[in-house]
Amino acid sequence: MARVTAGIRHNVEKVIEGKSDVVFSTLVVLLAEGHLLIEDVPGVGKTQLAKALARSIDCSVRRIQFTPDLLPSDVTGVAVFNQNTREFEFRPGGVFANIVVGDEINRASPKTQSALLECMEEQQVTVDNVTYQLESPFMVIATQNPIEMEGTYALPEAQRDRFMARVSVGYPPAAAEISMLASHTGANPLDDLEPVTDAAEIRKIIGIVKQVYVADAVRQYTVAIASATRVNGQLALGASPRATLHLLRAAKASAALQGRDYVLPDDVRALAVPVLAHRLLPSAAAAMNGLSVADILTGVVSGVPVPPSLPPSPR
Structure with missing residues (x-):
């Protein structure tokens, strides 16, 4: 690979x-x-x-x-x-x-x-x-x-x-x-x-990526980010469940490209803007204030607590 x-x-x-x-x-x-x-x-x-x-x-x-x-x-x-x-x-x-x-x-x-x-x-x-x-x-x-x-x-x-x-x-x-x-x-x-x-x-490489291990804490962290976009007052449209799935799949591919067989919260965090930003819509007030979706999303992600520790990969 x-x-x-x-x-x-x-x-x-x-x-x-x-x-x-x-x-x-x-x-x-x-x-x-x-x-x-x-x-x-x-x-x-x-x-x-x-x-x-x-x-x-x-x-x-x-x-x-x-x-x-x-x-x-x-x-x-x-x-x-x-x-x-x-x-x-x-x-x-x-x-x-x-x-x-x-x-x-x-x-x-x-x-x-x-x-x-x-x-x-x-x-x-x-x-x-x-x-x-x-x-x-x-x-x-x-x-x-x-x-x-x-x-x-x-x-x-x-x-x-x-x-x-x-x-x-x-x-x-x-x-x-x-x-x-x-x-x-x-x-x-x-x-x-x-x-x-x-x-x-x-x-064959796609099959390898699918086998990358994801801890429960990372899954919960991914869902927490998506959920935070749905309740944020500066966003009129939050991330869909498909967006959550795409974010985790992209994190698995990123981890594999970096030579790891497990996903870290940093993988999810680094991909949040490129994977989620184009799906979100700013509220009317945020648009009038000149706030971009990427800026709003960066603030949303920074406000989601990162899992303190992760169990090792079973492999």
Whole structure:
């Protein structure tokens, strides 16, 4: 596991320089069987990050460019009548791949965005009353621009809740940007990227992550954080039970990536903002006072008592 994940991180960091924390979060979501929302300003490498991860894994990859005229059938697939056989044949849409890169997801209409709901939650697609299973691993990596409002549609709460985490790439450090000018102007670094693993190996690592031990105290701590968001007066919408599950699954993947077979409260605490913040809504008073959800959530997490001691892993 250490060999494969180190290879993936090294590969992605060839393209996205100086952002090791973002690459780590992306790997956490992949190994926790979640989906990733990358939200940032244009030109910082959102799509490059998604493509670099996809190319590092030798499995099927499809890209969907979300536009206002994109139809739900373009995403899920459609049944087409075959004149020769006189029968309807199913033609798979863009989600039939291991890694699905959804570029500018908020440019599609809510009707088209909702086509992703079933496949992201249940790893299946239903068309004309027929259900088609999607292969494992399955991960949606969606990008969106948070500042441009014209021609965009805000993601509904149900859609945001299905993304395990939201990350921002941010501007690179000066040294990394200078290095980028030297390496990216002559050729595209994605062209030389070779896969370092395949789908079967990723499935094996996902199985390892599932076996990571979680103490009862850590489970109680995770639920306490989620419960605190539901009763906080500065939040109009708190974390859902799905959010609690995603937070613990991400913590297990983070612990495994750090070489541990057990989860610490610090794993949960460190992932609280990227896993929960995009699901929460501030109250009207908090929004008028200019408080961000991340700031409110940081205060909520700091107010939840951390378990004083944990039993050792049974292994």
